[in-house]
Amino acid sequence: MIYIQENSNEPIYLQIYRQIKEDIEQGNIVHEERLPGIRTLAKTLGVAVNTVIRAYAQLAVEGYAEARHGSGFFVLDNSNKDTERNYISQNISPISVEGSDLKQPVSLYDFQYGGLSYEQFPFKLWRKYTSQILLSSQKDLVNQYPDKQGDLLLRQEIKKYLHRARGMVCCEEQIVIGSGLHYSLDILCKILHKENNRIAMEEPGYNGARDVFINNNYNLYPIPANKDGLTLSSIYRSGACAAYVTPSHQFPYGTVMPIYQRKELLNWAIANDAYIIEDDYDSELRYDANPVPALHSLDMDDRTIYIGTFSKSLSPSMRVNYMVLPVRLLTRYYSLFHTYNSPVSWLTQRVLAAYMRDGYYERHVRKMCLNYKRRHDVLVQEATKMFGRKVVLYGRGAGLHFILEFPGGEEQEWLIKQAEKVGVKVYPMIPFWNDRNACPQNVIFVGYSLLDEQQIRKGIALLQSAWFSALP
Structure with a gap:
């Protein structure tokens, strides 16, 4: 499993490259095994296709994998490589395993902000x-x-x-x-x-x-x-x-x-x-x-x-x-x-x-507005239906993101962790404050540019179960 650390100083493509390389050297991915398709991995991780291409290209340059025309990337024989420096002891305490980034779940529904779905490009x-x-x-x-x-x-x-x-x-x-x-x-x-x-x-x-x-x-x-x-x-x-x-x-x-x-x-x-x-x-x-x-x-x-x-x-x-x-x-x-x-x-x-x-540009903008308006409206409708008065949405009517405020006082750190448990990724508001102590704890940040309408519905339903299913 590949886990992306958004706040890391290490570029995302290097994070992908490094984790695949470690899996190859540790024998978790074996000789002649096909690596995940570029677009499939990009969609799974919620990153750009070019990011995965750069990671795979680096693996190919260093001899860990090779591209085969029409078939994808395959792992090469690395049996002569010195793997001792990458050896992971089996005597890992339960505490260190629980705190490991490798145990973070893959986000099935990433409410990120910034990237656009590739089918929108002309x-x-x-x-x-x-x-x-x-x-x-x-x-x-x-x-x-x-x-x-x-x-x-x-x-x-x-x-x-x-x-x-x-x-x-x-x-x-x-x-x-x-x-x-x-x-x-x-x-x-x-x-x-x-x-x-x-x-x-x-x-x-x-x-x-x-x-x-x-x-x-x-x-x-x-x-x-x-x-x-x-x-x-x-x-x-x-x-x-x-x-x-x-x-x-x-x-x-x-x-x-x-x-x-x-x-x-x-x-x-x-x-x-x-x-x-x-x-x-x-x-x-x-x-x-x-x-x-x-x-x-x-x-x-x-x-x-x-x-x-x-x-x-x-x-x-x-x-x-x-x-x-x-x-x-x-x-x-x-x-x-x-x-x-x-x-x-x-x-x-x-x-x-x-x-x-x-x-064509202005036509494209009009088409984008129609597409994203549908996603915007679905998110508003589903959030209203599933959350009721437990959540207040800010930023309606424009853009590609919302702020969610929780009048009940639920804190963003808990909200983000609960969402991760059901495969949904939402984001903190703290990075947008220069004075981080001034950031209210009961708000989170969600975008919807990479999710289609059905994915938004499923993601909101999962968030409702993660956040409110145990509440009266």
Whole structure:
């Protein structure tokens, strides 16, 4: 059994590789035995297919297994390998066995957040556009360094899309293509960092953004967030050079920032010569209303740095996002990054540009919304039916996750362990708090992007039995 430790510093593919290697060396997997199919193992573990491919490739490189065309990966004869260093004593105490990660159950229903189900990706159209571009008159660009800010055609399509979908007015010179939010925030940290190294940030908020700020030696000033939204009253005392916010769908509570708070935030930026970093990470995925206008569209003083992504609408493994810089920051951007090259391949950018140009991206978004709305509605219906008033859901109507609050006081550590016993994986809220002691203990985090409607029903039924079957 392979167990993935989500909070480990060891990459997931290395965890898979290491555990299979140990099983081979210990004789648990024998010569000529076929390893689990790549897609099967990826689905079982709730990881990306490419993650399993990397693990298997490493096993093949080191001679533990080999790929056979059309048949999969098979274990090679490792009888001459020195296995003494990997020997596990049979005299293991019951306590050490119970505490071992190897005894954790496989999650049959993983309510994770982040990955998308593979059938949602437009494989046929992507293959079609890739072939067209590789056979076009511009195919020689595949061997050239791409535009430093990203392919011009893609930036032009993004500009038009933002105007149609988000009510934004900008030019392609303001758009910088990146390889994910972390990349874009890292660029911003260097642009903004002069004498002031303080960032105001939602608390709780996205821990990935928090880590980038900390790694760039920024001090964090908390903007309190809860199920009712943000509390902005203290931001005037922050002395921050910028505020990082998720106004269209606050992460993790899922609230939408009301218009009066958006204006208040913009007034703060003007009064304090500061900037607003608007992370619009899943603005397309709204199920109860049309997408709300971007905060950027209200900004008349060029104070908003808008960050968008294709990770939630198209594919997280494609590693394509973008930011729209205020005109006043372009000179500093050019000064600091004039020798940098775009981190995203030209081919990926050009295919995406053609896909957007022909209207397929917006059709794809509409289709995604319909698919995920069905899953969203099933989860709400099943949770309401199975949990009743024992659980309160936050974050309805948008995105790919919910917060579950337990008025009865059940604590997240117990809830997570009980869920594991029945093969269901749910997640703690603690990582989203910078001050972890402030995190309420009766809340957990669940996503539903990798589960279909039937799996959601079964998962919720199992959670009901794990959490409430023994209660009156």
